[in-house]
Amino acid sequence: MSQYxxxxxxxxxxxxxxxxxxxxxxxxxxxxxxxxxxxxxxxxLRRAIGLAVEDGTRIHVSLGNGSLVDPANxxxxxxxxxxxxxxxxxxxxxxxxxCTSGSGDLQILSQDVLRGNASNTHSLGQLDPxxxxxxxxxxxxxxxxxxxxxxxxxxxxxVLIGDFGAEAALLLDxxxxxxxxxxxxSNSIIAQSIFFTQADDTLIGExxxxxxxxxxxxxxxxxxxxxxxxxxxxxxxxxxxAVLTRLAGWA
Amino acid sequence: xxxxxxxxxxVLSGLLVLAGYFFPFPALIxxxxxxxDWAVTLAGIAxxxxxxxxxxGVHLKRLREAGSKRFFSVVVIITFLIVAAFGFYLGPAxxxxxxxxxxxxxxxxTSLMALLAITLTYSxxxxxxRQRNWMGLVFFLSVILFLVINSGVLAFSAEIxxxxxxxxxxxxxxxAGARGILLGIALGSLATGVRILIGSDKPYSG
Numbered sequence: 001m002s003q004y005x006x007x008x009x010x011x012x013x014x015x016x017x018x019x020x021x022x023x024x025x026x027x028x029x030x031x032x033x034x035x036x037x038x039x040x041x042x043x044x045l046r047r048a049i050g051l052a053v054e055d056g057t058r059i060h061v062s063l064g065n066g067s068l069v070d071p072a073n074x075x076x077x078x079x080x081x082x083x084x085x086x087x088x089x090x091x092x093x094x095x096x097x098x099c100t101s102g103s104g105d106l107q108i109l110s111q112d113v114l115r116g117n118a119s120n121t122h123s124l125g126q127l128d129p130x131x132x133x134x135x136x137x138x139x140x141x142x143x144x145x146x147x148x149x150x151x152x153x154x155x156x157x158x159v160l161i162g163d164f165g166a167e168a169a170l171l172l173d174x175x176x177x178x179x180x181x182x183x184x185x186s187n188s189i190i191a192q193s194i195f196f197t198q199a200d201d202t203l204i205g206e207x208x209x210x211x212x213x214x215x216x217x218x219x220x221x222x223x224x225x226x227x228x229x230x231x232x233x234x235x236x237x238x239x240x241x242a243v244l245t246r247l248a249g250w251a
Numbered sequence: 252x253x254x255x256x257x258x259x260x261x262v263l264s265g266l267l268v269l270a271g272y273f274f275p276f277p278a279l280i281x282x283x284x285x286x287x288d289w290a291v292t293l294a295g296i297a298x299x300x301x302x303x304x305x306x307x308g309v310h311l312k313r314l315r316e317a318g319s320k321r322f323f324s325v326v327v328i329i330t331f332l333i334v335a336a337f338g339f340y341l342g343p344a345x346x347x348x349x350x351x352x353x354x355x356x357x358x359x360x361t362s363l364m365a366l367l368a369i370t371l372t373y374s375x376x377x378x379x380x381r382q383r384n385w386m387g388l389v390f391f392l393s394v395i396l397f398l399v400i401n402s403g404v405l406a407f408s409a410e411i412x413x414x415x416x417x418x419x420x421x422x423x424x425x426x427a428g429a430r431g432i433l434l435g436i437a438l439g440s441l442a443t444g445v446r447i448l449i450g451s452d453k454p455y456s457g
Binding site for chain 1: 269272273274275290291293294295296297298299300301302304305308309312320356359360363364366367370371374375377378381382390429431432433434435436438439440441442443444445446447448449451452454455
């Protein structure tokens with residue numbers, strides 16, 4: 001690592017933070033409302049949530065087997081935001097969403113999210129703490145435990161968002177046998193390719209981090225999505241600049 | 252209602268650890284290192300809490316309900332108690348204890364791996380039923396193409412320069428695609444991390 005890399009990292013962090021705060025402001029949101037491309041997975045998920053509320057069935061959110069102390073934790077954090085939003089959207093249902101994870105820290109956070117939503121809807125007394133559970137500590141035990149949990153609880157839709165590996169195939173196969181809707185997204189390329197073959201809808205690449213914004217979450221989610229777009233254009237320009245520089249023989 | 256104190260503690264802790272990474276001054280490192288150690292310890296305790304929640308909140312509760320799965324919960328609880336008792340008595344690093352646990356765990360996970368291979372083969376065959384669009388077709392054709400290329404059937408290409416160049420070019424396509432996806436994931440991770448570090452997204456209630 002060169003001596004300038006941490007400095008560049010700090011500049012990128014400050015620049016991104018500034019943009020997120022800027023686009024989160026009410027003035028900017030009103031003056032320049034965000035316009036995002038259509039994400040069919042988000043539309044179908046909203047529909048699945050509506051159907052689950054009407055049918056009296058449950059939505060299962062799976063956060064994968066990553067941990068908060070892993071470098072891949074951002075996907076699980078996006079999963080927690082999605083869980084929060086799904087719990088809000090399904091708040092009129094008798095059956096709150098269920099969440100499975102493969103690490104203790106995510107289990108505690110997901111339980112906290114469900115408790116917070118139950119508190120907001122004055123249904124804390126009816127909340128089952130077992131709805132947020134760690135089903136296993138190794139990838140395979142996690143997947144098998146999650147399949148068993150979803151079969152137990154009358155699930156009609158499964159949302160897999162987080163750090164998964166090849167074991168996600170077993171999870172999706174369990175959901176397929178139940179005939180439930182499956183939306184999946186992961187930071188892992190292996191998991192994404194498996195999701196593409198097995199899930200009804202797959203979130204590719206950064207779409208995973210955009211899902212909370214598409215479900216109409218807080219302003220910060222929409223702001224960070226705009227920032228992602230800006231950063232993507234900057235990356236494209238840098239790549240094109242590098243290619244042109246190389247072609248011109250300057251580097 | 253989120254507690255402002257817990258949000259403040261979370262945001263300040265995150266910013267201090269990040270600052271210690273960007274600017275490795277001795278004072279910042281002195282704060283950052285113990286904070287990271289605490290985080291790892293807390294994650295370990297969280298694991299213990301989650302296991303107790305699984306045993307008490309899920310399996311013990313299931314014992315009170317009628318159903319065929321009650322038996323499996325009995326097995327889980329008894330196994331947990333035996334492993335925990337021996338683990339505390341002998342210590343988790345004891346070679347005999349590790350040998351017994353591994354001798355049970357490895358065959359089970361290996362059988363699941365075999366099951367995974369069958370599941371993946373079956374879902375690959377069923378994929379075109381689910382993904383009836385051009386992306387599905389491209390994915391399917393790519394899988395077939397790379398299976399053929401990597402199978403060794405085209406080993407004779409080493410003698411034909413043009414074919415070898417073509418295959419070498421094909422090998423670079425997945426790497427390019429993966430890089431594109433990883434760039435998107437990196438940007439998404441950055442935006443998610445920033446959102447949490449500045450306190451505008453709080454996946455905890457405090």
